[in-house]
Amino acid sequence: MSELTTKTIAELRDGFRAGDFSAVEVAEQFNAAVVAARSLNAFTVETPDAALAAADAADEARAGGEIRPLGGVPLGIKDLFATEDVDTTAGSKILKGFKPRYESTVSDKLRSAGAGMLGKLNMDEFAMGSSNETSAYGPAISPWQRNDGGNSALTPGGSSGGSAAAVAAGIVPGATGTDTGGSIRQPAAFTGICGIKPTYGRCSRWGIVSFASSLDQAGPLARTVRDCAILLEAMAGFDAKDSTSLELPVPPWEASLSSDLKGMRVGIPTEYRIDGVPADIDALWDRGVEWLRDAGAEPVKISLPHTKYALPTYYIIAPAEASSNLARYDGVRYGLRVDGDSGLDGMYTATRAAGFGAEVKRRIMIGTYVLSAGFYDAYFTKAQKVRTLIKQDFRNAFNDCDLILTPTAPSAAFGLGEKTDPLAMYLNDVFAVPASLAGLPAMSVPGGLDRQGLPLGLHLIGRELDEQGVLNAALAIEERAGFTARPEKWW
Amino acid sequence: MAGANAPYRITGSTGDWEVVIGLEVHAQIVSESKLFSGASAVFGAEPNSHVSLVDAAMPGMLPVLNRECIRQAVRTGLALDAKVNAYSRFDRKNYFYADLPQGYQISQLYHPLVGEGEVEVLLDEKDQTSTKAIGIERIHVEQDAGKLMHDQHATMSYVDLNRCGVALMEIVSRPDMSSPTEAGAYLRKLRAILRYVGSCDGNMEEGSMRADVNVSVRKPGGELGTRTETKNVNSVRFVMAVVEHEAKRQVEVLEGGGVIVQETRLYDPDKGVTRSLRSKEDAHDYRYFPDPDLLPLELDVAFIAECRASLPELPDAKRKRYEALGIPPYNAGVLTAEVESARWFDELLDGGVEPKAAANWVASELFGALNRLGKTMATSPVSPTQAAELLALVGNGTISGSLAKQVFEIMLETGAGAAQIVEERGLKQTSDTGAIDAAVDQVLVANTDKVEQYKGGKEALFGFFVGQVMKAMAGKANPKLVNERLRARLD
Amino acid sequence: MSVNTEQVRHIAKLARIAMSDAEIEALAPELNNILGWIEQLAEVNTDGVEPLTAVIDQKLRLRDDAVNDGDCRDAVLVNAPLAEHGFFAVPKVIE
Ligand SMILES: [Mg+2]
C-alpha cells in the first residue's frame, strides 16, 4: 500500500472513489502519522477513533454505492471550532476540559460531507497571536528548519499554527483555520502551503469561539489550491443561526478552477512596498507579477492610501470586540473557576487572572480601554471611520483592477522566542489585515524559498464574493512557481 | 390628597420644593420565544429549562432577532404616537454580573427602535379637564437578565437563566411628572395602552412591567436637582410611594446641608423606604458599542404599515366615541380604563342597547355586583349578550327598573336568561287599566282620611298613594299608568 | 493620551482581571507603547466619514417567533464548575 499521507485531498477523494484504497486505510495511516509527529505539538487533542468511525461509515456508504464529497478524507480541526463531546479549548487554559454539547456549523458541514476528524489543532490562545506562542498548551512547531545547519525551532505562524504545521508535515491532508487578521494566510505562508480566507459571511461563525466578530472568518489550509477549493466548498454556505451569514449559494469553486487569466488586471499596491522587508520577499513579489502576466493577466499599479493605518485600526477594533466577547469566561457556566478571596467579583477576577494568558489579557485591557468612558470616540469611533476609508480604498482600487497581488507576510518564519515585543509581533500581519478589515476574500499561495530555505507566500486579494478569481490566480501562480519543496522529516 | 390641579409641593423648613419625576418602564414583550433565541419566553418553568445554548452564552453561540418582538415594540410606539425609526441598531452594554451570562446585555443606546412620543393622562377621573401630556423620550428593545436566588444556600447564590434573553421594551419618559398622582396616572395609562395593544400583559406582580423611578427635587422653577434612580418598582402604588418618600428624603438631606448623590436605590415595600444600592454602583462604565454579531435593523414601509393597521381602537379614541354616544365622561372614562371592560361594553353595545342607560347600568349594577362577588369583567358570570337581553326588557317597558335589579340578582345566582326569569316568575309589568283602577279604588277606600288631607292641599301624599297601589299590585303595575289613573281620580 | 498605573488598575477592575502591583507596573509601559502607536490614526482626516457598521452591506434578517430551542438543561449545566438543584451556583452575592 502506497504512502497515502503524501496524497492531496483531491487524490485521496478520487482514489477512494475509484476504490484504489479504503477510507479506513487512509485514516489508519494518518492516525499513525499524527502519533509519530507529536514532537510538533500540532494537536491539542487527537481523535483517532473519530477518524476511524468516519472512515468506516465512508467505506460502508461506498459499498452501498453512496459517496459523499469528502468521503474517505480525514481532516484536522482548529481548536477554535466547537466539536460535540470533544475538548474545545481555543488554546486557552480557561476552557481546559470544556466539552461542548454542540458542533460548529462549519465542522458539521465537513462531517456530513463525509470527512473524518483526526484531532483538534493547536492555536494561539483565542486566536490572538501570530506565532502560536500564546497557546496555553505550548506552541506548535514548524516542520521547517533553516538551512543554516542549526535546528532552532521555528514558528509555524499563527493563530492557525497547529493547522499549518500539521498540513505542512503531511500528518493531515487539510485543516480548518480561522482568520481574523491573517491567521490563515500568514501560517500558510510560513509553512509553504495554501490557505484562503473567504468573503466575510461565507462561512458561518456559529460554534466558532468568537475573537472579533466583525472580522472572524473560517477557511481551509491545504497543500494545493484545488484542495482549498474543495474544502471551502464544503465549509461555506448560508446559516440562519449566524445573523452575519451571507444568504447566497456556494459557487462550484473547484469545477470552475482555471489558471487562464486573460483579460484580468492585477493591481500592485504601491503602499505595500515598505522598508525593512527582506529583498527575497520583494523579489518573489516581482516574480509573482511576471507569473500572472504569463497567465494572461495585465499588471497595473494601484494605490491603497490608508494601508499604513490598517494595523492600528485593527488593534483598536479587534481588542474592543474581544474584550466584550471574552467577558463570558467568568467561571460560572463552563471552564476554569478559581474562587478568589471575596465573593462573586473575587471569583471573576481570580478566574480570569488564572485562565487567560498574557497576550489575551493585554488585548482585553486595550479593548476595555478604547471602549471606556471618554475614549470611545477618540479610539473606537475613529477606528471605525478609518475602517470605512480602508474599505473605500479597495472599492476604488477595484475600479482599475480585478485582483490584488502582494506578499503575504513581511518576513519568513521566525524562531520561537525570537519576537518578544508585542508590537513587533503585531507588525507581522501588516499585509494581511487590510483585507480582513474590508471583509474581502484573500489567499496565500507558496511562491518559493528564501535564502535560509524557508517558504515565502504570495497574497491575492479579490473583490467581495470573488473567491473564484482569487483561487484562479493562486492556481496560475502554483502552476508556475513549481513549489514542490517539503520540509526534511526531523520529527 | 390635595386637588390634583393644585401643584404638588413638599414643604420643608426652608419653604416649598417641587418634585421632578421621570420613569423608565421595562415591559416584557408578549412573544412565544426569546428576543435572540428560540427558547420559550413563558414564565415559571423549572430552573434553567427555558434556556438555549445562546441564552447560556456558550462559546460561539450567536443571536438571531425575533420578528414578533420588533413588531410588538413598533406597534407600541405607534400607539404612543411615537416616531418609529426605520433604521435602528443593537449595542452591547458591558458589565459583569451572575445573571448576565454574556457579560453584556444586548440593548439599543445609539439608535433606538422608537423615538419621541406622548401619553395624555387624566389626573382626576372626576374632572375631565385635569389632563396632562407626558412626553416619551424613546423606546428601545433589549434582553432581560436571569434571576439570582440568595436564600437557597448559606454561602452560594443560585442562578436561573429562564428569564435571560426574554424581550423587554424600555419605555423612557421625559421628566414631565411632578407628583405621585401624575406618576401613578402615567403608569396606569401606559399599562392600559400596552394591554389594549397586546404588546405586554402588564402583569406587574409577575414582573412583566417594572419601573425605574427617577426623582429629583428643586425650589419651584429653580435649577434641576441631582436625581436618584429607584430600580424595579413593581406596582403603581409602590411607584407613588417611592416618589413621595424619595422626594421627602431628598428635601431632608438638602435642608440638612447635605448633597444628593446620583445613585441607584432600591425600594423596600415592607419598610416603605428606599435604600442606596452602592454595592452595584462601583466603577460602572458600560462601554456601549454596536454589537458586531448583529447588523443594522432596517424596517420597510410595509412592515410598519402592517403594525399600524393591526392596532386596535385605543383608550382615548374609545372614550371619545362613547362620549359621542351620549355616555357621560366619567362613565366613559371608567369603561375604557381597562381593556377587558371596554371589550365587554363594546359587545354589550353590539346587543343594540341604549348606550347611556347601558353605561350607567354597567358602572353601577354590574361593577357593584362584580365587586361583591370578587370577580372581574373577564370572569363576569353575566355575558354581554345576557345583559343586553335584560336591558332590552327595561327599555321596552316589560319590567321596571326595580324589577330589573331583582332579575339581575337571579341571573347572577342561576345564570338563567332575563326573559326566561321574567316569564317563569311572572314578573311582567301589567298595563291592564281595569286591574289598576280596581287597585286604585281599593287604596282610596282604605284611606279616606288621607284622601281628605290630600284634597286639603297635602300634595305630598300623592307618592303615598302610588306606593300603595304598586304594593297592592306586587310592583308589577306600569308606574306611568298608576300615576295617570290616580290623578284622574284625585284631581 | 497615555495611561498611568492607576488607570491600568481601573481598566483591570472593569475587565475583572486580578493583577498584582508588579503586573500593573509592567503592563502600563506596554500599553502606552501600543496606544502610542495606535494614536497615529489621529493623522487621518475622517471629517464626514461614517463609521463602518456592516463589513459586507446586508440587512439584518428577522426570525419567526417559534419555540424551537431550550429545554436542554443538561447541555446547559453539564460543563458548569458548580451546579446544584438545576441552578448554577456562584459565591454569594450581597445586594
Ligand atoms: Mg434604567
Ligand SMILES: [Zn+2]
Ligand atoms: Zn433597560
